[in-house]
Amino acid sequence: MKIFPSFAVLLVWVCVLTSTASLARVVDGNAIMDQPMRENLCALTFDDGPSPYTPQLLDVLAEYGIPATFFLLGRNALQYPDIVRRMLAEGHEVGNHTYTHPRLNRLGRLRQEQELQRTDAILRDLGAQPVLIRPPYGLYNATTKGIAERMGASLILWSLDSNDWRRLPDSYADLRSTRGTVYAPGTLRGIFLFHDTHETTVEDVPRIVRDLRLGGCQRFVTVSDYLEGLLDPEPCLLMPRNTADTLVPQQASRQSPNPDGGEHDLP
Numbered sequence: 178m179k180i181f182p183s184f185a186v187l188l189v190w191v192c193v194l195t196s197t198a199s200l201a202r203v204v205d206g207n208a209i210m211d212q213p214m215r216e217n218l219c220a221l222t223f224d225d226g227p228s229p230y231t232p233q234l235l236d237v238l239a240e241y242g243i244p245a246t247f248f249l250l251g252r253n254a255l256q257y258p259d260i261v262r263r264m265l266a267e268g269h270e271v272g273n274h275t276y277t278h279p280r281l282n283r284l285g286r287l288r289q290e291q292e293l294q295r296t297d298a299i300l301r302d303l304g305a306q307p308v309l310i311r312p313p314y315g316l317y318n319a320t321t322k323g324i325a326e327r328m329g330a331s332l333i334l335w336s337l338d339s340n341d342w343r344r345l346p347d348s349y350a351d352l353r354s355t356r357g358t359v360y361a362p363g364t365l366r367g368i369f370l371f372h373d374t375h376e377t378t379v380e381d382v383p384r385i386v387r388d389l390r391l392g393g394c395q396r397f398v399t400v401s402d403y404l405e406g407l408l409d410p411e412p413c414l415l416m417p418r419n420t421a422d423t424l425v426p427q428q429a430s431r432q433s434p435n436p437d438g439g440e441h442d443l444p
């Protein structure tokens with residue numbers, strides 16, 4: 178029994194050392210659902226843009242007064258710089274989704290650095306200060322994590338996938354979490370994955386907002402504000418996913434080889 182307090186102290190120190198040694202962490206979509214919150218926060222995230230449909234999305238979000246998080250492709254940010262500036266001016270968060278949407282875990286260090294650092298530089302030139310990286314398809318490895326650490330960024334996945342690139346769901350309140358859970362009415366919260374490269378998704382935002390509110394979402398926030406809203410962030414608990422090359426993305430293991438879409442958008 179005497180060993181237990183020492184072990185607990187050691188654990189605390191491991192947490193402290195880990196959290197101070199690097200700013201990076203892998204935010205697991207499942208782990209954050211176990212973290213207590215004072216209210217049901219919901220973060221809408223849109224990947225793969227900006228696209229020609231994004232201005233319409235920004236109009237609707239402005240109508241609702243909802244801030245969102247956009248994980249941008251560097252090449253699209255270059256093509257639509259004014260849309261990125263508008264996102265920032267209107268209070269949305271902007272994150273890094275690589276330059277060309279590759280499977281990062283299949284690339285060597287140099288190519289991964291190019292994908293992430295080139296995009297980071299483009300976003301910073303447009304006025305963003307990105308602290309979040311969403312690896313395409315949720316795929317990454319130890320190299321990705323090391324690069325993120327040096328960039329002072331966290332890898333962020335998602336809790337619930339709309340699969341909007343395939344087909345819009347009958348009800349967004351009934352989305353299954355990456356763990357397979359459907360949340361009881363009134364308890365829905367989390368980080369939701371959408372794509373603003375699809376006109377159908379953008380046109381469906383009123384239904385998305387209505388369904389999620391009916392499901393329990395009390396307030397829509399950016400991803401960074403969502404993480405701030407966790408009452409017990411416990412950094413160590415947010416890094417349970419190993420970064421092995423063989424990592425299987427949360428959704429891919431269940432049904433989709435293409436969990437965050439986008440592949441169909443590749444040239």
Ligand SMILES: [Zn+2]
Binds near residue numbers: 225274278313437438
């Ligand atoms: Zn994507």
